[in-house]
Each structure stands twice: as structure tokens, then as C-alpha cells.
Amino acid sequence: MILKPIRKAVFPVAGLGTRFLPATKAIPKEMLPIVDSPLIQYAVNEAREAGIEQMIFVTGRGKSAIEDHFDIAYELERTMSERGKDLSVLEPTRLGAGNCAYVRQQEPLGLGHAIWCARDIVGDEPFAIFLPDEFMHGSPGCMKQMVDAYHRLGGNIISVLEVPHDKVSSYGVIAPGSSEGAVTEVLGLVEKPKAEDAPSNLIISGRYILQPEVMHVLKGQEKGAGGEIQLTDAMAQMIGKQPFHAVTFDGKRYDCGSKVGYIEANLAIALERPDMADEVRAIALDLLA
Numbered sequence: 001m002i003l004k005p006i007r008k009a010v011f012p013v014a015g016l017g018t019r020f021l022p023a024t025k026a027i028p029k030e031m032l033p034i035v036d037s038p039l040i041q042y043a044v045n046e047a048r049e050a051g052i053e054q055m056i057f058v059t060g061r062g063k064s065a066i067e068d069h070f071d072i073a074y075e076l077e078r079t080m081s082e083r084g085k086d087l088s089v090l091e092p093t094r095l096g097a098g099n100c101a102y103v104r105q106q107e108p109l110g111l112g113h114a115i116w117c118a119r120d121i122v123g124d125e126p127f128a129i130f131l132p133d134e135f136m137h138g139s140p141g142c143m144k145q146m147v148d149a150y151h152r153l154g155g156n157i158i159s160v161l162e163v164p165h166d167k168v169s170s171y172g173v174i175a176p177g178s179s180e181g182a183v184t185e186v187l188g189l190v191e192k193p194k195a196e197d198a199p200s201n202l203i204i205s206g207r208y209i210l211q212p213e214v215m216h217v218l219k220g221q222e223k224g225a226g227g228e229i230q231l232t233d234a235m236a237q238m239i240g241k242q243p244f245h246a247v248t249f250d251g252k253r254y255d256c257g258s259k260v261g262y263i264e265a266n267l268a269i270a271l272e273r274p275d276m277a278d279e280v281r282a283i284a285l286d287l288l289a
């Protein structure tokens with residue numbers, strides 16, 4: 001099977017981030033830091049680890065901090081150099097010339113619409129999607145695990161994880177077919193079902209490898225759950241026409257679109273960092289005493 005490689009990643013970052021207001025009034029949700037790196041940086045690192053070269057950001061008004069983050073900061077760097085400070089900390093923010101593209105979603109009409117806005121830059125090749133507020137932590141990273149599965153299976157691959165049944169109505173849910181190891185065949189997809197109607201408790205967790213045909217489906221996609229154009233609805237139409245599998249991520253996922261998940265991620269990462277773990281553990285124990 002000759003497969004086109006996954007070279008491009010789309011990062012939809014045009015959402016309003018209302019759950020984090022007022023923090024996200026002037027700062028994109030994706031720039032909120034986990035310890036000292038913004039969420040978007042972790043997602044870009046994960047893409048690079050999976051061999052992806054071209055980063056496509058679907059932005060909206062008020063998101064220019066993301067462009068600045070991945071640009072050269074001449075004044076900052078000159079001043080740091082003059083003061084003898086280590087510039088290597090900025091290394092992950094450097095994307096190669098021509099390796100990042102920005103496209104605007106003028107109105108936040110939904111995730112499916114945001115992806116469709118990137119259609120001309122994606123072109124006629126399979127591509128990855130990262131929702132940066134889903135922070136996937138593990139080694140190898142989530143997308144690397146998915147790309148490895150893609151090389152075996154081709155078609156479309158989404159990452160999934162199990163949640164308690166009463167939580168499914170906030171997410172896209174899969175109807176699972178047969179499983180082998182971490183890979184499950186996807187027989188159906190439904191966005192934000194009622195708990196009693198949900199086909200499983202396996203939810204889509206913010207990472208996708210999709211074939212370019214999804215863009216044609218999105219073009220005619222009607223509004224779905226929440227009055228938004230849903231990516232899940234478009235993907236559902238591709239099942240049966242192309243291979244469609246889910247990979248259960250071997251790692252930890254933090255839902256950083258929610259405040260509690262965000263706090264959990266900060267604490268967890270701080271407790272892994274050799275430069276601060278002991279101090280943070282002591283503080284946490286003290287607070288809990």
C-alpha cells in the first residue's frame with residue numbers, strides 16, 4: 001500500500017474560549033501556559049515529533065499573539081544576548097521559513113467550518129488536525145502513535161479515550177467495531193449525544209488524520225449540534241467509503257478547555273519537572289494539609 005505521508009497539520013484556534021473569560025478576552029486560549037510553554041507550543045512539538053513539517057493555523061480576530069509566538073523576536077533576542085542569557089529556551093518557537101501558514105476564519109461557525117477554511121492550503125493530501133486545548137502528554141506523542149497506525153492502515157484515523165458514561169454528552173462519540181490492540185474500527189460517529197443515546201463511552205480526543213475528501217463533505221455540511229458546523233458530522237459521512245479507525249492514546253490527556261483540566265495539567269507537568277517538582281510537591285501537600 002503506497003500512502004501519501006502526513007506533512008501538514010491544521011490547528012484550529014479561532015474559537016472564542018468563553019469558558020476562560022476574562023483571561024481569554026485579549027489572549028487566545030491556546031496561549032495559556034502549562035508551566036512555561038503555551039498550549040499551542042505543546043501541540044506543535046507533538047506535530048514535529050510525528051514528522052509533520054507544515055503548520056497551518058486557522059485563526060480569528062485577537063489571535064495575533066500566536067503569530068508573534070512563532071516569529072523571531074528581534075528586540076527580545078538582542079537584549080537577551082547582550083545580557084548573556086540563554087536563547088535556547090526560544091528554540092521550539094522557531095518554525096522553518098515557509099513552514100507556517102495562517103488563514104482566518106472570519107466567524108466562529110464551528111470546528112468543521114474552521115477546518116474547511118484551510119482547504120486550499122491543505123490541498124489534495126491527507127492531513128492532521130490538532131485541537132491544542134486537548135493536551136496529550138506521553139512518549140511517543142499521540143500523533144506519532146496515530147501516524148504509525150496510519151502507515152499500517154491508511155484512510156482516516158482519530159484518537160479516542162474512554163470517559164464515564166455520564167460525561168459523553170460533551171463530546172464526539174464513536175460507534176466501535178472490532179478492536180485489535182489500541183486500534184478500533186469506527187462504524188459511526190455522533191457529536192454530543194445524550195448519554196442514553198450514545199453508542200459507546202469512547203470519545204474523540206482532539207487529534208485526527210483525515211483524507212482530503214473531508215473538505216468536499218464540509219463544503220455542503222449543514223449546522224449540527226450547538227448550531228455549529230461539526231467536523232464529526234462530516235467525518236461520519238466518510239465511514240464506509242474510506243477506512244476509518246480510532247487509536248486509543250497510550251498516554252495522559254488533559255482537557256485544557258476546562259478550568260479544572262487546565263489546573264490538573266499544570267500541576268501534573270510541574271510535578272514532572274526536575275527544576276521544580278520537589279518545591280511544588282511540598283506546596284501542594286501543605287495546601288492539602
Ligand code: UTP
Nearest residue numbers: 012013014015016017018019108109110111114
Ligand atoms: P471549543 O469547543 O473548545 O470552543 O473548540 P472554544 O470557542 O475554543 O471554547 P469555549 O467552549 O467557548 O470555552 C474546540 C476547538 O475548535 C476551535 C477552537 O479554537 C478549539 O481549538 N474552533 C471552534 C474554531 O477554530 N472555530 C470555531 O468556530 C469553533
